[in-house]
Amino acid sequence: MSKKMLVGFIGAGFITKFQRQALRQIPNAELVGVYALKGAKELAEAVRADGGDCRVYDSVAELCQNCDVIAIFVPNMARIEVMEQIAAAVKAGAPVKGVICEKPLGRNVAEAKKMVALAREAGLFTAYFENQIFMKANAVALAQLARVQKTMGPLTLVRTAEEHGGPHEPWFWDPTRQGGGVGTDMLCHCTAVARHLLTPPGKLPDFLQPISVQATTALLKWGQPKYREELKTRMGVDYLQTPADDYCTAVVKFLNPETKQVIVAQCTSSWMFDKQGLRLSMEGMGPGYAFEVNTLQSPLSVFIADAAADAIADGESALEKATATRGLLVVQPNEADLYGYTEEMADAIEAFSQGRDGFLSWEYGLEITKLVMACYLAAEKGVTLDLTDQGVQTDLETYISLIAQGKGHGVLGVQA
């Protein structure tokens, strides 16, 4: 058996709980180190409690000295500084082969481009983590429909959505740090997975050409005075001063360059979805066939009556962003698998050990960042954006949304 890939995490927050579980299921890789401003000790202890051996390092450089693979799991605004340190460590001789970055690759196109350049200059293989593309439910849907797609013609419409009641840490809510609102946070998933599902079997991830975007950004719940106050108290952000979108929806048209057929993705992300917890949904339609994925449907549910003496043990480990601990509850037995984290990590490890990029390279991550920025620009201007127009492409290179600049009042209808 080939040597195990030694993996180091930068960041030790929410996503690393899933990614740690994912890594535990991959035999040829091991989490051996972590560097983070907060939570590193707890993460290393959890790994040790599971029988692993994970060390806490005091710097990115030291972590890089001891790992084959580095995964960037820090907040969006810390991406570049961390990647600069990784690149410097590799140039100074650290043995890192590949680097993973969680979505979004950057808060805007310029940042995503910088990430790509830093990785390539340092000679690193890359994997961009867009977990929904690796969801088993989606892979099985495509496999089962492969024959019918061939005989009847490919999917023509895909609707995707990622929705929950709002993120767990203040930085997500602050558009000037996060890079926007729910659009930068989650529309990347929805556009990427929609494009993936629409891609005819056997074609590469960038086969379909995005040709136009229409989009709406809105502040539907968290801009109302009552919820704005709640947000100020809980998260320390004031949506009267710096509002961000809690709802974002886009229609993206793609061109199949071989058949010249135009196909459509309808993508929605929201932080004002007050149901049991996180819902990912994908729905596809082709001539004479269809499929549907809904992660709020689980083979496991539990029920706790009002009369019961206690609630369930841990709502958040039952379902991501769970909002209730009583009543009829959806419980997902293995969210790392369900949402595609295990498969995406396995793909990156295999790719790096074979000396290549993951299925989704950082160049792909850059394209998705561009698509999300196009959604913000289309929403800001209130127009259908023609992505085949060179002028639009040039504008996107330097575009930073008004929402990300803390000036989203006009777009979101907030009176400052």
Ligand SMILES: NC(=O)c1ccc[n+]([C@@H]2O[C@H](COP(=O)([O-])OP(=O)(O)OC[C@H]3O[C@@H](n4cnc5c(N)ncnc54)[C@H](O)[C@@H]3O)[C@@H](O)[C@H]2O)c1
């Ligand atoms: N794929 C998904 O569905 C998904 C879900 C959640 C988060 N994410 C992404 O993962 C990333 C991390 O999100 P999270 O929810 O874990 O955030 P978090 O706030 O829970 O954790 C962030 C971690 O990074 C550390 N950190 C912050 N700045 C740092 C720096 N400069 N150097 C070193 N460590 C630093 C923090 O101390 C903390 O340990 C984000 O980019 C987010 O978009 C993806």
